[in-house]
Amino acid sequence: MLEWVERLAKYCADQDGVPLIAGRVLGWLMICDPPEQSAQQIATAIGASRASLSTNLRLLSSVGFVRVLTKPASRTVFYRVDDDAWEKVVQRQIASLAAVGKILHDGTPLAGSSPNHGGRIAAANEVFRWMQQIFDNAPPLPSTARAAKESQG
Amino acid sequence: MLEWVERLAKYCADQDGVPLIAGRVLGWLMICDPPEQSAQQIATAIGASRASLSTNLRLLSSVGFVRVLTKPASRTVFYRVDDDAWEKVVQRQIASLAAVGKILHDGTPLAGSSPNHGGRIAAANEVFRWMQQIFDNAPPLPSTARAAKESQG
DNA sequence: CACAAATTTCAGTCTTTACTGAAACAGGTC
DNA sequence: GACCTGTTTCAGTAAAGACTGAAATTTGTG
Numbered sequence: 598m599l600e601w602v603e604r605l606a607k608y609c610a611d612q613d614g615v616p617l618i619a620g621r622v623l624g625w626l627m628i629c630d631p632p633e634q635s636a637q638q639i640a641t642a643i644g645a646s647r648a649s650l651s652t653n654l655r656l657l658s659s660v661g662f663v664r665v666l667t668k669p670a671s672r673t674v675f676y677r678v679d680d681d682a683w684e685k686v687v688q689r690q691i692a693s694l695a696a697v698g699k700i701l702h703d704g705t706p707l708a709g710s711s712p713n714h715g716g717r718i719a720a721a722n723e724v725f726r727w728m729q730q731i732f733d734n735a736p737p738l739p740s741t742a743r744a745a746k747e748s749q750g
Numbered sequence: 751m752l753e754w755v756e757r758l759a760k761y762c763a764d765q766d767g768v769p770l771i772a773g774r775v776l777g778w779l780m781i782c783d784p785p786e787q788s789a790q791q792i793a794t795a796i797g798a799s800r801a802s803l804s805t806n807l808r809l810l811s812s813v814g815f816v817r818v819l820t821k822p823a824s825r826t827v828f829y830r831v832d833d834d835a836w837e838k839v840v841q842r843q844i845a846s847l848a849a850v851g852k853i854l855h856d857g858t859p860l861a862g863s864s865p866n867h868g869g870r871i872a873a874a875n876e877v878f879r880w881m882q883q884i885f886d887n888a889p890p891l892p893s894t895a896r897a898a899k900e901s902q903g
Numbered sequence: 904c905a906c907a908a909a910t911t912t913c914a915g916t917c918t919t920t921a922c923t924g925a926a927a928c929a930g931g932t933c
Numbered sequence: 934g935a936c937c938t939g940t941t942t943c944a945g946t947a948a949a950g951a952c953t954g955a956a957a958t959t960t961g962t963g
Binding site: 788789790800801803804805808825826827 | 908909910911912
């Protein structure tokens with residue numbers, strides 16, 4: 598349970614520069630029962646300070662990772678992972694690659710066009726064109742597909 | 751010229767956590783003439799200390815971003831961006847997504863399977879299956895395609 | 904072997920960032 | 934308006950990391 602949470606958290610921290618605690622929150626919210634929890638509950642579960650939870654929950658909300666819920670007769674706020682949280686991650690990463698692709702594309706004229714000169718950047722552009730093409734031809738994302746299905750039948 | 755270098759460097763630093771100077775080196779090596787340069791040349795070009803170049807060139811080499819060259823009658827070492835540097839970036843990013851996918855997959859049993867319980871992680875798994883499928887069906891990378899073409903005729 | 908050129912390592916400074924406890928704040932209830 | 938309950942902000946601490954100048958090391962040359 599908590600080992601798995603730690604595994605995901607560590608991954609987030611090491612690879613994506615996400616604060617460790619934010620990663621733990623995320624991990625916890627992926628598997629906790631019930632899926633929506635108060636800041637206090639999460640703090641207790643993962644062993645972090647209440648203040649830290651505030652910071653990290655704000656972070657996770659701002660990037661659309663967790664959704665904030667309020668229950669009718671309660672004044673505490675509950676948090677849960679957004680259903681399309683990971684879809685956003687993937688989209689973000691793809692967008693990120695596209696952004697680098699654009700920068701490199703913009704740099705092409707700077708590298709000149711002599712034989713062994715433009716080679717570097719030409720190769721780079723090729724890769725990003727390849728990627729773009731893949732995503733252009735890709736089937737719709739699961740959530741999109743699901744939405745289409747429901748509206749249709 | 752240097753503005754473009756800075757743009758790429760900033761991107762690397764902000765988005766990927768690459769040290770700013772490593773980003774500058776990378777940017778410079780993408781467009782400089784000639785494509786291979788000594789550490790001293792790079793240091794001068796981007797305005798960084800020689801020591802910092804040593805550190806960052808080692809970093810860039812270790813991740814396969816730049817290739818180290820030695821010229822016959824010279825004892826200085828030259829660096830240039832590897833031709834498939836950006837292909838590696840893309841592959842790395844894809845691999846990274848796959849790794850998260852695996853972690854989430856491993857976490858599936860922890861979330862239980864009750865209706866609104868397994869939903870979060872099931873949605874996540876869907877997204878990563880979608881991604882895997884895309885890359886499984888994708889055409890070969892440009893470099894691979896090129897290699898195949900040459901060996902064939 | 905002495906030298907010179909080029910590179911790496913080291914110690915130190917400086918900046919950034921994560922985290923916490925304590926204080927301030929907001930929203931209801933009596 | 935006093936008083937909970939729960940949340941956010943703030944100031945301070947601690948740790949990590951990037952960068953640099955100077956010393957040490959490697960590598961080639963006469």
